[in-house]
Amino acid sequence: MFDTSFFKKTLLIASVAFLYSCDKDYNSIGDGLLGDNHFGLEKSSFDVIGYNQKTGPVQSNNLAVNPLGIYDTDGFGSTTANFVTQVALETVNPVIGKNPVIESVVLTIPYFSTLKSTDTNGDSTYTLDSIYGPDNAKLKLSVFESGYFIRNLDPDTGLKESQKYYTDQNAMFEAVKASMRLNNSLDVGQNDLFRFSADQYRYTEMVDGKETIKREAPAVRLDLDKGFFKTKIMDAVASNKLVSNDVFKDYFRGLYFKVEKSGANPSGLAMLDFKKAKITINYKEDTSDTDPTRVAKTIVLKLIGNTVSLREHTSNAVYANAISSAAVNTVLGDEKLYLKGGDGSLAILELFGKDLYGVDGKTGAPNGVADQLDLIRANKWLINEASLVVRLDATASANDKKANRVYLYDFNNNKPVSDYFYDNSTAAGNGKSAKFLFGGILNQQNPADSYYKISLTNHIRSLVKNTDSTNVKLGLAITESIAVATSNSLKTPTTKISKVPTASVMSPQGAIVHGSRAVDPKNKLKLEIYYTKSN
Known part of the structure; x- marks a missing residue:
């Protein structure tokens, strides 16, 4: 007679071994879990409007950890x-x-x-x-x-x-x-x-x-x-x-x-x-x-x-110019995005720009369709997976230590996107790589093509399903701890920005990534969606 107890134990051991093998490499952790096998699915890539936002002095009392010292970087x-x-x-x-x-x-x-x-x-x-x-x-x-x-x-x-x-x-x-x-x-x-x-x-x-x-x-x-x-x-x-x-x-x-x-x-x-x-x-x-x-x-x-x-902070000329209000392009986005912790800078992202890029590389949209999101809704896509792919500019700060992680959040409301809450994953022995399904961890297995990948599946599903939901702007920032999802106030708030993620204030690090107008099109900021068309 078949021993079901033995079968269950064997299955449990195999599952644990599989999960452990997924967790061995810090740089690739979570990346494969966002989906490599998409048999029978269709894929579309959407350009994302992303531009720089300077923060200025920011509230910094009672942080969980604090930097001490002097950090000199080429990029910032x-x-x-x-x-x-x-x-x-x-x-x-x-x-x-x-x-x-x-x-x-x-x-x-x-x-x-x-x-x-x-x-x-x-x-x-x-x-x-x-x-x-x-x-x-x-x-x-x-x-x-x-x-x-x-x-x-x-x-x-x-x-x-x-x-x-x-x-x-x-x-x-x-x-x-x-x-x-x-x-x-x-x-x-x-x-x-x-x-x-x-x-x-x-x-x-x-x-x-x-x-x-x-x-x-x-x-x-x-x-x-x-x-x-x-x-x-x-x-x-x-x-x-x-x-x-x-x-x-x-x-x-x-x-x-x-x-x-x-x-x-x-x-x-x-x-x-x-x-x-x-x-x-x-x-x-x-x-x-x-x-x-x-x-x-x-x-x-x-x-x-x-x-x-x-x-x-003493900014170099390139960084100071890139985050100046005169240089920021809020319509078409910036060529490079400068993410800097402390009283530094972050990026503001806008998904599904109105009739700028179209779907599947096609320019324009049908009559009566306002933007890409409306077109997806009209075609009744079933979203299987969505993720934001942000490519590191390997040459902009070649000698600097690269930030291990970035954090994507609801910029309008200064709170995490829904995918953050859906992810309760942890990584044994490395607290900094918790929530690895949500992502944002630097993948630098190929140093010439290093990138951050962040899950937006639940966020996009909600936008598609709930036609009255607001397509909010997203913020992209450096994070010292993915477990900290609160915000700190700017000393001089504006109508555009009043708070920044607390974990970004904690961090001394920075990352220069390719933006909406990257010179090489393959490096552009991308929203990748795998979907099934509804019958």
């Missing part, structure tokens, strides 16, 4: 990313004994890193993620006490709305620094010649009376000024400045991280999760009045609370 210019954050006590109202003496104050900010290997001695090697710039990049890094109180609520709205801070407010925080440079170690690798290092941190510690080697994953590690923290923290206990974090945050208003060029050295930038950072004050105090033994203790400060990502 140079971005300097500073950062300011509030600080909170891990344990409020600490009790400090007699004769406390600080031995060290250490700031640690973990990198996004991956363990590669561990040898027989227990030493490990790591690779760092989200680091931009050459391997020999160096920065002049300075950490100061911030003198600016970052508010929760906006007094101009009667404290009814959250306070917004913007990318262009660096000068405001710079002007009120409240201390000298805190990372003033004689080790210039911690300040004037700072670099992002993948090296494992090794140190010794006494465990049960025995000296033991300890190891930690790579992180920014800075020795901070002991005298400052003696006065600012230890001495402030007596005046009740550490009694609660509300009191403490007004007293110690946070840290301001400033980066500058380090001489003639090339620069670099890292994406960091400052919420996982901490300052550890290591000190010793007397055990009691009668016991001369000194006891080791710590006070830990967490870099949590309100934050602001501060950017200063």
